[in-house]
Each structure stands twice: as C-alpha cells, then as structure tokens.
Amino acid sequence: MPKALRFRLALGLILFQLLLLFAGLAPAAPPIRVGLNADLSGADRQSGEAIRRGALVAMAEINAAGGVLGRELQLVERDHRRNPARGRHNVEQLAADPAVIAILGGKHTPVILAELDSIHDRGIPYLVPWAAGSGLMTHGHQPNYVFRLSLNDAFVGELLVEHALERGLVRPGLLLEQTGWGRSNERALLAALDARELRPARVEWFNWGERDFAPALERLTAAEADSLIFVGNAPDGVHLIDALLARPASARLPVISHWGIAGGDFAAPLGARLDAVDLVFPQTFSFLDPPRPPRAERVLRRYREQFPPLVGQTLANDPNDPNDPVKTPTGFAHAYDLVHLLALAITQAGSTDRKIVRGALEQLPAYAGLVRDYDPAFSAKSHDALGPEDVNMARFIAGAIVPLRHATAGGASQ
Known part of the structure; x- marks a missing residue:
C-alpha cells in the first residue's frame, strides 16, 4: 500500500475516533419538563403524592424506553397547599419556563378554577387527574387548554x-x-x-x-x-x-x-x-379488581420497585392491610395515564411547542391505558377522557x- 494512502487512512481513523470522543462528551438533549401543581404538604397531601407517584412511574417507563423525541421527561413539583392564589402563582411560575411543556394539576376544583385565566393567557396544556368540577370544562376560553382524566360532576x-x-x-x-x-x-x-x-x-x-x-x-x-x-x-x-x-x-x-x-x-x-x-x-380504578389485568400487574410491580414500602409494611396490595403502599389508586392511575397520553401527543406533534401539543392531544391514536382503553382519550368536542361507564x-x-x-x-x- 502506498505510503500516502496509509497516511490518509490513519488520519481518517484518528478523525473518526475524535468524532466518537466528542459525541460522547456532547451534552445530552435537555429534558422535556412537566409541571406538577398539587397539594403536596397540606390536608389533602395524600392525593398530591398519589398523583406525583403516578407521574413518576410513567416517566420512568417512558425514559427507560428512550424518552420522547430522544429527550427524557422530568417532573417539576410545585405545592399549592389547597390555596387558589398559590396555585395561580405556581401556574405562572411554571409557564414562564419554556422547557415546561404542560402542567399536571391536582385534586381541588376551586384551585383550578382560580387558575383558568392564567392557563389560557399563557397557552399551556393543563392536565387534570382528579378535580371534578363541571366548570373546569365550561369556562368559555377558546381554544381550551384544559384536558381532564377524572370524574365530571x-x-x-x-x-x-x-x-x-x-x-x-x-x-x-x-x-x-x-x-x-x-x-x-x-x-x-x-x-x-x-x-x-x-x-x-x-x-x-x-x-x-x-x-x-x-x-x-x-x-x-x-x-x-x-x-x-x-x-x-x-x-x-x-x-x-x-x-x-x-x-x-x-x-x-x-x-x-x-x-x-x-x-x-x-x-x-x-x-x-x-x-x-x-x-x-x-x-374509577382499583388494583384489587380480580383478576388483575396484566398491564395493572406490571404497573404495580414497577410502583413497588420505585416506591418500596416502609419497614413493617407488606408488599401485597391487601385490602386488610391499611399500610399498603397504594393508598389512593385513582389519583395514581389517572396521573399515570395522563403522562403517557402527553408523551403520545408530543411524539405525534414532533414538537414541544405548547400550541401544537395542545392540538395533538385532541387527535391522539387509540391507547391501552391503566384505567381504560382510550379510543381516543380526547377530541376537539370533548376534553373529558372518562364517562359514567367508567365509575x-x-x-x-x-x-x-x-x-x-x-x-x-x-x-x-x-
């Protein structure tokens, strides 16, 4: 082999190795952030914790499978402690971060009612895993940025x-x-x-x-x-x-x-x-339904791995054991499904633009969730994912x- 050719091959190999090195050192794509705005320390903190855990279990699954658009999901937590003014402040604070693509709400209808103007002024999708007030869907804002997977009064x-x-x-x-x-x-x-x-x-x-x-x-x-x-x-x-x-x-x-x-x-x-x-x-949901569907069994197993019981608690989801770790199953399951549906919307949109993601939430494909099978979860006419048949x-x-x-x-x- 001519000396010049050997030199070019060696140089090419060095450049290739340098490219691999720089690729390994390159910073990972920044995470896609999802806000959580719930009661995390007040009288209804059990509901907020259930919603938080449902979101985190779903995010762990999604991130382990490669994330969304090649980026990890990350939860940003804010505690409103049942206070409407604090909830509104949290929405404005979360929406000011362009990396926050959507906000996961909490249990309290009065808090979210106070947040509606801020949600729509800032154009950020707001996902409701618990609050049931009918006014959350009849507020008059167009386009509607509130999507609910919960009861409706x-x-x-x-x-x-x-x-x-x-x-x-x-x-x-x-x-x-x-x-x-x-x-x-x-x-x-x-x-x-x-x-x-x-x-x-x-x-x-x-x-x-x-x-x-x-x-x-x-x-x-x-x-x-x-x-x-x-x-x-x-x-x-x-x-x-x-x-x-x-x-x-x-x-x-x-x-x-x-x-x-x-x-x-x-x-x-x-x-x-x-x-x-x-x-x-x-x-709307229970891990105690016999026989437990395979998807619920898998999620419960992941839940226990991510949130092991305290010393003295059992691992079984046992109705005779008040220390069982899944204390508020509906809040957990609703938040879990909402995060997966949001991930589907971002993937379908191919974008983290909030307006585009809002539109994608109205055009989701069928999805087999934990609470039910959605076909689809939402539409332009209805932002409520559940109905009387789910209760x-x-x-x-x-x-x-x-x-x-x-x-x-x-x-x-x-």
Whole structure:
C-alpha cells in the first residue's frame, strides 16, 4: 500500500475516533419538563403524592424506553397547599419556563378554577387527574387548554342519586362544601333529583375546616332525610363521621359521598369505628379488581420497585392491610395515564411547542391505558377522557378502598 494512502487512512481513523470522543462528551438533549401543581404538604397531601407517584412511574417507563423525541421527561413539583392564589402563582411560575411543556394539576376544583385565566393567557396544556368540577370544562376560553382524566360532576350527581334510589333512599339530604366544587355538585344533584320529580330533604352548606357537623345533622334529621349525600374532602369528612358516630346507631344516616374523602387522611384517624357507618363513594380504578389485568400487574410491580414500602409494611396490595403502599389508586392511575397520553401527543406533534401539543392531544391514536382503553382519550368536542361507564362505587374496608362489587359484610373478596 502506498505510503500516502496509509497516511490518509490513519488520519481518517484518528478523525473518526475524535468524532466518537466528542459525541460522547456532547451534552445530552435537555429534558422535556412537566409541571406538577398539587397539594403536596397540606390536608389533602395524600392525593398530591398519589398523583406525583403516578407521574413518576410513567416517566420512568417512558425514559427507560428512550424518552420522547430522544429527550427524557422530568417532573417539576410545585405545592399549592389547597390555596387558589398559590396555585395561580405556581401556574405562572411554571409557564414562564419554556422547557415546561404542560402542567399536571391536582385534586381541588376551586384551585383550578382560580387558575383558568392564567392557563389560557399563557397557552399551556393543563392536565387534570382528579378535580371534578363541571366548570373546569365550561369556562368559555377558546381554544381550551384544559384536558381532564377524572370524574365530571355533571354525571357524578346522576350516579350518586341513582345509587341512592337503587337502595330505596328517596329523601337524601345534601351536605356540601361552600366552594365552586360544592356548587357544581348542587346543580348536578338537583338536576338528577328533578328529573325524577324528587327534591332533597334539605341542603346544608359548610366551609373548609368545619369541625362540628352535629347541628347540620340535627336539621337534616328534622327534615326527614333518609340518607346523606356528602360533597367534601377528607379532613371535613372525618369530623362528619365523628358526628354521626356520636348519634345512636338507629339515627345514623347512610352516607353516599363524593370521592373527596379518598384523597386525604380519612380512614386512618377513624380506624375500626368507620365500620359502624354505612358509607360508599365513587372510584374509577382499583388494583384489587380480580383478576388483575396484566398491564395493572406490571404497573404495580414497577410502583413497588420505585416506591418500596416502609419497614413493617407488606408488599401485597391487601385490602386488610391499611399500610399498603397504594393508598389512593385513582389519583395514581389517572396521573399515570395522563403522562403517557402527553408523551403520545408530543411524539405525534414532533414538537414541544405548547400550541401544537395542545392540538395533538385532541387527535391522539387509540391507547391501552391503566384505567381504560382510550379510543381516543380526547377530541376537539370533548376534553373529558372518562364517562359514567367508567365509575364504580366503593367503600373502605380495614383502611383500603375496595370496589363495592367485591366488598362483603365481612371484608373483601381476594
């Protein structure tokens, strides 16, 4: 081989090795950031933690498979502590970061209602994994940047009333928190009753932080209510159950609750005393559904790997073990599915431009999720991914949330 050719080959090899070296030293593509704006330290922090964990498990799966557009997903956490002004501030702060492509919200309708102007002024997709207020989808902003995978009070009222009537309870008393969420439910409940030519025995209102429900229960009893439809969160729910338990067993009204009680520390403070109250509430997902679908089994296994139980806790998703790690399964599952749907939208858009991603969320392909199969999840006409057919009633058994169809008087089927 001529000397000049050998020199050129050697030089080419050196240049190739240098290119490989520089490629290895080149900085990785920056992550695609997703905001989390939820209650992470307040009275409903259990819901925020469930949403956070659902997002992180989904992101770990996506990143392990190569990320989105060759970039990792990263969660940026902000704590609003149930405060609407703080929630709005968090939205503005997150939206100011151009790397934040979307925001994952939390449990509280009043907080998100206060954020709607900021969300749309800044044009950032807002994904709702819990808050159920109907006003979150009827706000008048166009185009709509809010996408929800959760209940909608517009149909929850119908479900709660239907459940009462199936049990022969025709004079429910309404006990509602004095917020936008409570008012959203009042409209839905009154419409459901009116459609059946019924009226509530009485409507009672309470503020966040109420500790004495005895007077309200006395007024509802005096109005001859045969049941109680409760719309409130875990802290207030605990005080309601305390007031019910202070009454004679024969005077304890059955409680048909919205699912707000499942998003905080509700069952643990009440302990075994909760068994003495007839209490049910809606849910959309449970790891306890036998047989557990393979996809749920895989996600539960990943969850346990990423968030191992504390010392003394069991690994089994056991309805008789109140220390089971998956305390708020719907919040976890909804956030998990939303992150996967967002990743699909970014991939389909081929862009991290927020406006383009918003449009892609309306044109997603079919996706087999944890909560259900979506075909599709959203459309230009509807930004609600779930409907009445996705809801089941549940109850607490030994501190665990168990679908009513699997619950028995003595416990839960395995």
